[in-house]
Amino acid sequence: MTVKTRFAPSPTGMLHIGGARTALFSWLYARHFGGEFVLRIEDTDKERSTDEATQVILDGLSWLGLDWDGEPIYQGARQDLHIAAVKKMLTHGKAYKCYCSAEELENMREKQRIAGKNTMYDGTCRHLDPNDTSTKDVPYVVRFCSPEEGETWVKDMVLGDVCFPNEEIDDLIILRSDGSPTYNLAVVVDDADMGITHVVRGSDHLNNTPRQIQLYQALDLDVPQFAHIPLIHGADGAKMSKRHGSVAITEYREKGYLPHAMNNYLARLGWSHGDDEVFSRQQLIEFFNLDNVGKGAARFDQDKLDWLNAHWIKSSDAKDLVAEVSYFLALDTSQGPALVDVIPTLQERSKNLIELADGARFFYVAPSEYQEKAVKKNFKEDTWGLLDAFIAKAEAEVWSGQAAHQWIEDICTASGVNMGKLAQPIRILIAGVPVSPPIDITLALLGKEETLTRLQAGIKTLKS
């Protein structure tokens, strides 16, 4: 049997970290077995679904490289199928019309709460005579006839076997009074119809599962394998949801994260492969399985994500970073050194692409001001003489980064001071701040002309 998984988000909120990880696990499972991974947008809640949220789902998954097979499927377009299933159950006596109003239901629940009982539908309409015409003009919903006795077992690939007493499960609504199908019915019909073999989803769906299993059985459909993966909690320990503490996954792209760093981080949140922390995309696909997914919820840890991002930035080919960096740089770089040459000097000192772009900026824009604190610390009485000596050397000799480094060393040695006494002032004058890649590399990239121009302009400014 070929594995077929799906990711079925509802576009009622932004796709966040938790949803992205569910998608990743589902995708990895399918790819690991060479199966299929499909995307199904569950837009049956027309009130809350938005095109914007749908777009974030599509963009987010694309950004992460979680490619889905075929076109995305919109659940709303499959209503006929769902309604047909409801009709079938109705005619087979596996569902019934319920005329209870929202108020009646609320009163019923209130009483149950006070009595300390499980709040569930009491089955008032379950035994009504279907031929009774007195209810003809009253709006109704359709409820599923849930078994009243026995138990329903969920065989979960992550959690193991979980038992639900049937008496705890009430008759759920499968068709709303406006004639639209509800979630539990739609998922079952769609998963079965699409041939989904493994349903990988968040464990917040575990409680729905016994109901869905009953629905599969009532419709005489094959029950898929289930894998409920633990939720991701926010820093406060509570569920991270579209309504609580979540950040749209696309935000991470704007914050300078690499999609693969994101995948690597998300994969390790709940899943492990021995002591390994760093995985390439291929390794993820090769090693991933549901057996090594833990049962406990995990917390989102920004520091570790940052560390992985830094790691993958360091490990990237500079040419693969050019487009992204230039996006964050938002500058015309044609007059300065090639970005592809600048990037390698910054890779090991950037934990995200914004930092990298910020570090590259001075190569293209001369400083308009000099960090006060740095100037105060690095410019002393003898600094001017050292700088003059350096400029004189630069004007007289053949320029190269290596040569410049040598001049600095020679000048400092001759004056009996360490290299920082001259290298730091130069850095501040050309970059505006006391931080840059190694001085020889920086100067080589910046070039003789630009370096001397900035040095002289800076000296003039600081002396006045």
Place this chain on the structure above:
RNA sequence: GUCCCCAUCGUCUAGUCGGCCUAGGACACCGCCCUUUCACGGCGGCAACACCGGUUCGAAUCCGGUUGGGGAUGCCA
């Protein structure tokens, strides 16, 4: 309230049918080294089996209970 799930360092986790665990790795944190800056890197340190019973020669690993956390309880998905 009721049902369901979970429980190893601050965080992510290793621990696969009990002994090799005086509990390993990673992030973070703290030292030291490297170093012209910022970083990278290297070395070292701090730090956990929630609690109580039981089974066993032996339990982080099995069983029961307690506590704690989470999820669900919708004509949302």
